[in-house]
Amino acid sequence: MRKLNSTEIRERLRKIKLIAADVDGTLLNHSNELGEMTVDIARKLKAKGVNLTFVTQRIHSSVVPHAKILDIQIPLITVNGAMIKDLNGKVISKTLISPKHVDKALAFCKKYYIRIALVYNDEIVYTEDNSVLKDYMYRLGTEYTLVDSYDNYKDDVLEIIMMGNEKVVVKHVQNKMNFPMKWFLIAKYYRSNSRLGVYNLEIRRSGMNKRKGLKILAKYLNVKKHEVAVLGDWFNDRELFDYGAFNVALQNSVAELKFKSHIVTERTNEEDGVGEFLKLLYDSL
Secondary structure (H helix, E strand, O other): OOOOOHHHHHHHHOOOOEEEEOOEOOOEOOOOOEOHHHHHHHHHHHHOOOEEEEEOOOOHHHHHHHHHHOOOOOOEEEHHHOEEEOOOOOEEEEOOEOHHHHHHHHHHHHHHOOEEEEEEOOEEEEOHHHHHHHHHOOOOOOOEEEOOOOOOOOOOEEEEEEEEOOHHHHHHHHHHHHOOOOOOEEEEEEEOOOOOOOEEEEEEEOOOOHHHHHHHHHHHHOOOHHHEEEEEOOHHHHHHHOOOOEEEEOOOOOHHHHHHOOEEOOOOHHHOHHHHHHHHHHHHO
């Protein structure tokens, strides 16, 4: 994407009313902390009518403490778009996986000896047989609940998480979940960044991602695409950068996001790169 000159950037920034930021690797540093500049300027921007929200893989409850620090009053986009809810508990959108598809996933895991957990409403539930998954797929701030069985936890599932040690088997299950259920589910495969020989699947309703979640929230807030800025750093922010907003990649972002961005911050998430952008935005108003 063509990088804008300083005049073009200021013109675009003056129109911004909504900032949608990824959380891990973007807003937060490795210590799970917000930058001081981010906190300070986010509140000043709110006073000028520019709101900040989260667009994250995390579940809602795990980001509430950070949202309170930033005094966010608008809904948060969590579970990669599957849940949009404000801090008062008002649900704007909730995209669930049908119980019959949850049963299908459970059957595959039993057949192929793959571990499975369910993102159930605002927590991750797991059984004793799948307890190893909790340790291998640690998500900061997330509440994990041990249950005797999944039988009573199939009606409010936002995401299915699977984990296996054999790549071929995990990819096979991915194919089984994607076809013939492609119209209903999307199963995304990825290799663990922290554990060798661990392969994961994340399964959600088909068509649901960060971009879709942002589209729903923007419509709810009556905000146009050119009035939105998005910030991200990783591959799962690709759809977010395809929304059509003002794209901001942090210095620690993957090359693909930097290519899709309008500007790239000089600072990383460890150096409060979001705060750097917020100051630029504030000074442009």
